[in-house]
Amino acid sequence: MxxxxxxxxxxxxxxxxxxxxxxxxxxxxxxxxxxxxxxxxxxxxxxxxxxxxxxxxxxxxxxxxxxxxxxxxxxxxxxxxxxxxxxxxxxxxxxxxxxxxxxxxxxxxxxxxxxxxxxxxxxxxxxxxxxxxxxxxxxxxxxxxxxxxxxxxxxxxxxxxxxxxxxxxxxxxxxxxxxxxxxxxxxxxxxxxxTTEPTAKAPVPVVQLVLLTGVVLAISVGSIKPSPLFNAVGLLAGMLLLYAVWRVEGSDRHRMLPQNSVRTGGLLLPIYLSMSLMVMGMTSEVFVPYFLQVLHLQTPLVAGYVAALMAAGWTLGSLYSCGLSREAANRAMLVAPLLVVTGLALAGLFVPQTSASRVSLGGVSVAMVLVGTGIGLAWPHLLTRILANVPDAEKDIAGASITTVQLIATAVGAALAGMIANLAGFTSPGGVAGASSAATWLFGVFAALSALLFITVRQVLRREAVPNGTSVPLMADEPLTAEKPE
The missing domain is CATH 1.20.1250.20 (MFS general substrate transporter like domains)
Incomplete structure (x- = not known):
């Protein structure tokens, strides 16, 4: 049948x-x-x-x-x-x-x-x-x-x-x-x-969840006061807790990620780092509607759609990239960091402007599309490399790790964005001057942070996991299939 x-x-x-x-x-x-x-x-x-x-x-x-x-x-x-x-x-x-x-x-x-x-x-x-x-x-x-x-x-x-x-x-x-x-x-x-399927109860990584919650809360609490010392303490506490997550994930049997994901020298670590940097760069869109309404005098409807251009670019980039051959996919991945960094840098140039002109709004729109498109070009190939380079017994946890890493990076990125914005004057002095300063620092810092993608993506392209846990260079002529990100 x-x-x-x-x-x-x-x-x-x-x-x-x-x-x-x-x-x-x-x-x-x-x-x-x-x-x-x-x-x-x-x-x-x-x-x-x-x-x-x-x-x-x-x-x-x-x-x-x-x-x-x-x-x-x-x-x-x-x-x-x-x-x-x-x-x-x-x-x-x-x-x-x-x-x-x-x-x-x-x-x-x-x-x-x-x-x-x-x-x-x-x-x-x-x-x-x-x-x-x-x-x-x-x-x-x-x-x-x-x-x-x-x-x-x-x-x-x-x-x-x-x-x-x-x-x-x-x-x-x-x-x-x-x-x-x-x-x-x-x-x-x-x-x-x-459900008619016999399923074993999946252990919950309680320790990692508690520590990750602590990471986000520490950075968020540190962002409340526009004090460099207060911010630094919150950021330091968050980084120490994040280091604790890394140590626990590397040893605990109740893992959130596939085995050897946090091992330096392996393939999975630079993949997860690349995913995290891309998603963190995208969290800057949280503030875009506010900046556009305060600085560019746009309506909430227009501001919302301009911010959503990042996601639209991500979808378009993924649709274009997901059917590429291995060689073409490798080239797309090399271009991706350039688009992300350029987009964030353009946002740092156009968003802080106190102008309602079409030129400045167009510049912001182009910046949003570039960031999203850069992420979309690389995202399908990062995901498929995770699924292709773990043992069959780890496929389920590898699939779940994609959503988990994306959400964690979003939370940490949003907390960091709040800290940068508040420290740069978002709340004090606030208003137009505070929003302009916050936009300049927010997109500038995120552009600098995203520049690390030039390193992590190249590390992904140089390695491919093999059964004994070592790494070998990727072959450019190998076929690559990809699926659209969630």
Whole structure:
């Protein structure tokens, strides 16, 4: 008997409802990310809390990491139907808290709850694909779910921008609640109650999660006061905790990453470092809507879409790059650091300008696209090298590590961005002068940090893991397949 493999088999009938439920969960998480980025300047204008601007992203992402890591345990312990329902209800609760927030402290609490539910909604669908679809449909299901991030760059800024322009940012959170509950209802009707697969309980890397939370909190707390000494202490504490994560990950049997991932001289370490540097560079987009509204006098809608150009560039770069041969992929990877650094440098030039001219807005837009495109050119090939260079027994943890590293880098990058911005005058003196200074330092420091990609990407291209754990040069004529980033 032949199993249908086309899009019709995935999108019609009962499979269509299953696809809607799984893709909807990821879409909710992704749209929420860009929605909040767009409305946050309006939120701060209404309830204050500019000092904690970046905390909305850092704690959201930290909670998302925890939710993503716990998703496997929830799926095996609760079953697909209940696990999805729990994720949706937690996310809806977070939306409610955000919508009622009288001050920034309550808003950050709501964002943390949102992040926990969002992390579950983000990770569960990828794990459920093998449970609800025939194997022949898995590639298309993966592509459909991954494509929700592209859709989110169009929907999130539009929804957030409209509510922000009408000074109704609370309604942006309210509107997510019935949408979330509708997906929960659909999932309760269409997803299986239990999994039929015999699965072992995956150990939770508790120590690493606690330490990573400490890393982000240390840097975030250090960014509260615009004092170089206070910032330095917070940054030093964060780096020491990050070193502790590296030591524990290298020895603990409950690992987040494949074996030998943190071993110097191996292939996986420069791959993960390259991924982290790229994602950290992208976290600068968190502040772009604020800068564009304050410095360039743009509307929330326009500012949200300009910030989303980074994600759009990432998607376009990935689509172009994912079908390249090994030799062409290697060239694309070498170009990627140049585009990322150039884009951040251009942002450092155009974003701080106090001008509403089309030239300055165009310069910012080009900068956003360059950063995203550079990441997209290299990202598929970094991911495939991870999956291609670990033993079969490590494939599951290697796949999960992609999302984990991406989320960790986002959290650390956002915390670092908040520290740099506050130290450069974002909150004191604040206003136009503070925003301009903060933009100059933020993009300048991130451009310098991203310059390390010239080293790490070249290290990736020079090594390829072999069974005995040593490294050999990559062969330029070897074929390379790639998949779109999540």
């Amino acid at each position: 032949t199993t249908a493999t086309g899009w019709a088999a995935l999108l019609l009938g009962k499979n269509g409802l299953r696809s809607l439920a799984l893709a909807g969960g990821v879409a909710l998480h992704a749209i929420n990310v860009y929605l909040v980025t767009t409305i946050l300047p309006s939120v701060v204008k209404d309830i204050g809390g500019l000092d904690y601007y970046a905390w909305n992203t850092t704690l959201f992402v930290v909670a998302s990491i925890i939710g993503s890591v716990l998703s496997a345990r929830c799926l095996t312990g609760l079953g697909p139907r209940v696990a999805y329902a729990v994720a949706g209800l937690v996310f809806a609760l977070g939306c409610g808290l955000c919508s009622l927030a009288p001050d920034m402290g309550v808003l950050i609490l709501g964002r943390t709850v949102q992040g926990l539910g969002g992390g579950l909604l983000f990770a569960l669908p990828y794990s459920m694909i093998r449970l609800v679809f025939d194997q022949a449909l898995w590639p298309r299901a993966m592509a459909l779910i991954s494509g929700m991030w592209g859709a989110a760059t169009l929907i999130g800024p539009a929804v957030g921008g409209v509510f922000a322009e009408y000074d109704a940012w609370r309604a942006a959170f309210w509107v997510l609640i019935p949408v979330t509950l509708s997906f929960v209802l659909l999932a309760s009707l269409i997803l299986p109650r239990k």
